[in-house]
Amino acid sequence: MTTAVAAKDQVRTAMDPRRYLGDAWRRPISRAVVKALLTIWVTTTLTFVLIRLMPGSPVELKIDELIQTSNGSLSYEDAKAIASGLFAINLNAPLHEQYLSFIWNLLHLDLGNSFLSSGTGVTSIIVAVLPWTLFSVGTGLLLSFGVGIGLGLLAAYRRDSLLDRVVSTGGSLISSIPNYLLALLMILFLGVQWHLVNFTSMRGAYSSGMQPGFTPAFIGDIFYHASLPITIYFLSQIGHWILSMRSATLSALEEDYVTAARARGLSDGRIRTAYVGRNAVLPLVTQLAISVGFIVGGAAVIEQIFAYQGVGLRLLAAVTQRDYPVIQGIVILTTVTVVVANLAADLLYSKLDPRIGRAGGATG
Numbered sequence: 001m002t003t004a005v006a007a008k009d010q011v012r013t014a015m016d017p018r019r020y021l022g023d024a025w026r027r028p029i030s031r032a033v034v035k036a037l038l039t040i041w042v043t044t045t046l047t048f049v050l051i052r053l054m055p056g057s058p059v060e061l062k063i064d065e066l067i068q069t070s071n072g073s074l075s076y077e078d079a080k081a082i083a084s085g086l087f088a089i090n091l092n093a094p095l096h097e098q099y100l101s102f103i104w105n106l107l108h109l110d111l112g113n114s115f116l117s118s119g120t121g122v123t124s125i126i127v128a129v130l131p132w133t134l135f136s137v138g139t140g141l142l143l144s145f146g147v148g149i150g151l152g153l154l155a156a157y158r159r160d161s162l163l164d165r166v167v168s169t170g171g172s173l174i175s176s177i178p179n180y181l182l183a184l185l186m187i188l189f190l191g192v193q194w195h196l197v198n199f200t201s202m203r204g205a206y207s208s209g210m211q212p213g214f215t216p217a218f219i220g221d222i223f224y225h226a227s228l229p230i231t232i233y234f235l236s237q238i239g240h241w242i243l244s245m246r247s248a249t250l251s252a253l254e255e256d257y258v259t260a261a262r263a264r265g266l267s268d269g270r271i272r273t274a275y276v277g278r279n280a281v282l283p284l285v286t287q288l289a290i291s292v293g294f295i296v297g298g299a300a301v302i303e304q305i306f307a308y309q310g311v312g313l314r315l316l317a318a319v320t321q322r323d324y325p326v327i328q329g330i331v332i333l334t335t336v337t338v339v340v341a342n343l344a345a346d347l348l349y350s351k352l353d354p355r356i357g358r359a360g361g362a363t364g
Helices: 002-014 018-023 028-052 058-069 076-086 095-107 122-157 162-175 180-191 216-252 254-263 268-293 300-306 311-319 324-352 356-358
Strands: none
Touching: 028 095, 058 076, 122 162, 122 216, 122 268, 122 311, 122 324, 162 216, 180 216, 180 300, 216 268, 216 300, 254 268, 268 324, 300 311, 311 324, 324 356
16 A cells, blocks of 8 residues: 555656756756747837837828928828828727737737838848848858957967067957947048048949849849948957957966977977867857847948948838837847847857866756
């Protein structure tokens, strides 16, 4: 009888859902996923509320536009009737009803339709402009990472030399200048003062009349139009990678395993690549993963300055015109990419450095 009771207790304990939840919560990956989902929900909710606290709704802005363009021939009531008919929305509904409807649609992966482009889905709008932002910012980021890593490693190995001073000083100076200021200086000197670049012809993601496709002409054209944003992203990031890699390399050179490798007679090239370079670049790889997450939302000002048709420029237009669904869609996309990038960075670091995984139980 005692054995049967004990067996029943074991079965009851094994089937207890609280036990499974407790075991799952003790896993770092599970906690990280829950925190990521919570972050996305909180940011989404704050975005929903804050944009509705902005002065002026899309209907009110359209009323003002109709009255101004009619030279006063339309009364406020007439303009309101016209504007209300243009937007298939009810902004007078209670805020909690709007929120519940928004969350319900979001759970079904429905971001809704643009207020200003009737019948056009927010997802299709984002898909149309997202590739250009990913292309320009991603190219600039990867180029700055590769060149910065190489220069930082070289500067660290030639510490206190003329090359080290030039590279370190240049990296410090350029990393202290905001990217929008670099863009304005480029326009001022290359376009206005020296007339070296025709910025007008470089507006947009590609030239009008150009047929999209994997052809040399189209590829060359998109690089031509994206060359200025890519240059700004490259210059604004390379200083950070140079200084970070130099600092990480100098720390790695003082480790005992480097001394042991030299005592074993390994060549400097072998030590640089297999020992120093590999360990120094580990924290920078995770920084790169996190930086990728900010690609979507970090291009608004630069795309506005160069009139480059990406997500950032579309977000600014949506904010100006109070296009709530587009604002919400782009902010949600930005939040998800940043959160997922941070999560991926944590997992990647635990894989690249097994000591982190063993210490934190990341593999559990």
